[in-house]
Amino acid sequence: MDNNPQSAPEKTHLEELNELMIRRRQELDELVKHGINPYPYLFSQTNYSGEILSSFKDDGQQVNVSIAGRIMSIRRMGKASFCHVQDSQGKIQVYLKKDDVGEMYDIFKLLDIGDIVGVEGFVFRTKMGEISIHARKFEVLSKSLRPLPIVKEKVDEKGNKIVYDPFSDKELRYRQRYVDLVVNPGVKEVFIKRAKILRIIRKYFDERGYIEVETPILQPIYGGAFARPFITHHNALDVDLYLRIADELYLKRLIVGGFDGVYEFAKDFRNEGMDRSHNPEFTMLELYVAYKDYVWMMNLVEEMVSTIAKEVVGATKFKVGDNEIDFTSPWKRISMFDAIMEYTGKQLKGKSEQELRMIAKELKIEIEPGADSAAVIDEIFGEFVEPKLIQPTFITDYPVEMSPLAKKHRSEQGFVERFEVIVNGHELCNAFSELNDPLDQRQRFEEQMKLRVRGNEEAQVQDEDYLRALEYGMPPTAGLGIGIDRLTMLLTNQDSIRDVIFFPQMKPEH
RNA sequence: GAACCCGUAGCUCAGCUGGUAGAGCAUCGCCCUUUUAAGGCGAGGGCCGUUGGUUCGAAUCCAACCGGGUUCACCA
Structure with a gap:
């Protein structure tokens, strides 16, 4: 591995490269040196994680599968490793050992969480009981150059998922929705x-x-x-x-x-x-x-x-x-004025703008000077009625x-044939x-x-x-x-x- | 638009009675062929949002700005 970069770290448009990103670019170079195309064109995946997990039977029959997805975790143990690969249906564990994949095991050492791979192998259940794919072959499908947020999960005895260090920064989640989608399955x-x-x-x-x-x-x-x-x-x-x-x-x-x-x-x-x-x-x-x-x-x-x-x-x-x-x-169907009557005890029917303003004052609602009578009525409705309407309700007959x-x-x-549906305190x-x-x-x-x-x-x-x-x-x-x-x-x-x-x-x- | 809270390593966070930075995960090296928050030993990684100010000294105190969150206002 080249550990003495001759030139200053290059820059992306957004920021200077940090250690982790430099590291991944070096791995990319290594892959190329090994004759691997880190960005190939095709992979014929024939299975999906969810389908494999749900159709697995412990009957000793060897079922061959081929999946593609993103590496979400890696546990390396010398000459064998486990990783989880995530595809559109979820995650499945993959087991790789040197005896089975040979030279390619060195390639696997150059892979990281976030890289996209294709895996061929057979389905088995590990000692610990997890249905997994025993890899015979794998392929690099896309090398990832940025570290993904690491979210760890543990399943407790009751089968509940405990999530450690969730990717929770709302600003990052919204700005980089692609990352949010990868690491937050919900x-x-x-x-x-x-x-x-x-x-x-x-x-x-x-x-x-x-x-x-x-x-x-x-x-x-x-x-x-x-x-x-x-x-x-x-x-x-x-x-x-x-x-x-x-x-x-x-x-x-x-x-x-x-x-x-x-x-x-x-x-x-x-x-x-x-x-x-x-x-x-x-x-x-x-x-x-x-x-x-x-x-x-x-x-x-x-x-x-x-x-x-x-x-x-x-x-x-x-x-x-x-x-x-x-x-x-x-x-429930109720007219707007009946609803206001129900929640405030005030009858607004036939009231002038002046009278409406008086009622608003009694109800301690501030009304802007430029508001017309419709605005006053709406203000009263929005303040006293709408938030109270939790179950779906038709409000009918507006001024x-x-x-x-x-x-x-x-x-x-003086009314029109109109309705709104209010649910959970909001207009639907x-x-x-x-x-x-x-x-x-x-x-x-x-x-x-x-x-x-x-x-x-x-x-x-x-x-x-x-x-x-x-x-x-x-x-x-x-x-x-x-x-x-x-x-x-x-x-x-x-x-x-x-x-x-x-x-x-x-x-x-x- | 206003008030309040927040911004520290790739991620999640601690440090905030001022003495110049810490954890877990991730990363790197060594060991490990059924592990699963894998483990063991060792290492590296930071313009502490930005700019000013106070101070001998600021991640810490103050101000402005930038970004975010929440609530309110607006959105009938």
Whole structure:
């Protein structure tokens, strides 16, 4: 081994090489000197760790296998060694002895935790009882040049796993998710469940004949939600464009165009604060179905979410944090004002902005001077009701000022046909009977413009093309939006949105 | 945006009544052909987040900045 480097340590883009990294580069050179290609092209793996472990029988029959994966631990004992190799299904122990692999044993000495190898051999059970692969051959498939965090595990007498020195630094875990995924097996599980949730929803909608569509992310006018947008610029057209905050108005244009049901898993972007339940880009599922109303949509949501829970968690009743949540239908349905009445004893129906402000004062809630009555009501609801709603609950019938895209209530003056589902104290989805009266819609936009003048940066912007579409005629339509990240948080029992997004937004590293 | 907490070896952490750095794992050398948090003996490894200040002397005290976490605000 070359122990006197002639030149100063080279640098990567991120940092100077430390001892461990220099060491691994030297081993890489050694491998090449031995005629080994440390980065070959192919390996024909025919088995996976999980499948080998579950199908093993102690019947003396020799079963030959070939696996590929990353070395996660090594125990060297002179002329024989054990290591654990991790593939997509988990880990399996590999036993190598010099008598069996010959010259290659010297190559194995040049390998480290983190290197990717292919192993051929037969399955056996060790004296200590662990099902393992007795290697006859192995191949280097990729030499790792960086030390992986070392996480050790021990299984106690009761079969519980004790983890020593877990890789737990959240900053490193999020910035280097690839490392997190390698050493923290639970992380992968969450994302596999996330994929499963998407698959189930897709299947559920496709079976009903709804069409999955794609609509613009770059929009000349942003709309469909209350939020501040990201702005970007298109050079060739020399126009500013907005990253969408919602795809609602485009999906409804498609309903005008004659689709009876459309949905999109949309990455939306909102230029706002970040916290445990907000990432600047997030995934929203929106669905629009013609000739249906919000009552119909409530039934769909109830059925679909409990179906997802059953398939992903295996039950409709399960623990999320400290709470046991029961998605079994039917869920409670209560109007927004009745819910406020229930939790505060205050009746808000028919109250003016002044009266609402008085009530807020009695409840000791601070209200910003620029707030309109809708904002006051929402503040009261958010403070006193939402956090108390643990079991899935439909909150229905919102004041018209809060919902400029929702249709007027068929019987309650001043309200719209809208519902949200609140679970575990957080909004899970939002839906309404869509406003399809173009004249009413124009008035609602005008109300929003007035709010904007009053200083509300999040008030919605008038979209003339959308109004034109409505003027051609949109059928009665039910619409729904579900936050996929939040749904995933619930079903995987994660309390931070960063744990259900592979690469959450972070400040630049340098 | 605000408050509080944190930043020491590749990883997980100790050291913080100021005297210039420590453990376990990982790494290196020797021994070890069924081990498993393998073991035994020995060794190396640090701009103590950055920049200033106080001091004879700072990982330790102070300030600013950078990054992270938590809570609150915002996100209806």
